[in-house]
Amino acid sequence: MAGCNCGQEKTIIITACSGAANTGLLADQVARKLRAEKVGSMTCLAAIGAELSGYVESARNADRNIIIDGCPVACGAKIFQKLGLKYEEYVMADYEPEKGKTEITQALINDISAHVKADIGSKQACGSALSTTSSI
Amino acid sequence: MKVQILGTGCPKCRTLEANAKIAISELGLEVEVEKVTDIEAIMAMGVMMTPALAVDGTVKSVGRVLTKDQIIPFIRGGK
Numbered sequence: 001m002a003g004c005n006c007g008q009e010k011t012i013i014i015t016a017c018s019g020a021a022n023t024g025l026l027a028d029q030v031a032r033k034l035r036a037e038k039v040g041s042m043t044c045l046a047a048i049g050a051e052l053s054g055y056v057e058s059a060r061n062a063d064r065n066i067i068i069d070g071c072p073v074a075c076g077a078k079i080f081q082k083l084g085l086k087y088e089e090y091v092m093a094d095y096e097p098e099k100g101k102t103e104i105t106q107a108l109i110n111d112i113s114a115h116v117k118a119d120i121g122s123k124q125a126c127g128s129a130l131s132t133t134s135s136i
Numbered sequence: 137m138k139v140q141i142l143g144t145g146c147p148k149c150r151t152l153e154a155n156a157k158i159a160i161s162e163l164g165l166e167v168e169v170e171k172v173t174d175i176e177a178i179m180a181m182g183v184m185m186t187p188a189l190a191v192d193g194t195v196k197s198v199g200r201v202l203t204k205d206q207i208i209p210f211i212r213g214g215k
Contacts, residue, residue, distance in 0.1 A: 011184065011185050011199065041184055043182070043184060044182075047182055052182050053181075053190070053195040053196070054181040054182025054183045054188070054190075054195035054198070055182035056182075057182075057183075057188070057196065057197060057198040058182060058183055058185060058198045058199070060198070061185060061197075061198045061199040061200060062184070062185070062199075
């Protein structure tokens, strides 16, 4: 959802790789859960990758870009690197799921979403640097 | 050429519009200025924060009130 910047609220944009593997599905579902819980606004990684100007400029001017990548191939992070955009990355395969093997259940989505949400919140609270890769 | 000001009508959007008009006037160009206030239309352009400025359909700035001097290069075709 587009927001007016008049109130100077911190803007957090969430993108997910939403890749073909089970870890891509998990990344997508975690991102959607974070959006539902109002951690930030979700936008399309594909649109940023396609360099559509509105999406790229929105990411450039966001206070924080949270990338949910499925696996260490890290397509989301690589898109942001290519465009010179700051980001924080969470890789689903760093948690527990094995690419191509683990069944993606609602319990797993809830569990990892909670971890990611807590980590995002803790960085917000202490004002850590933003262009980092986060891991557990 | 068309310059679009994307925003729902807040004071910052109005300031950006005013600055854009001053920039256009200073350049002496024939430029159409369009205000885009419909949130769906704004989001369809991928804009997540307003105000935003687009030139000929390309979004140049999001979430910032650009000054006249910052707008001029965009209208001239620079980055």
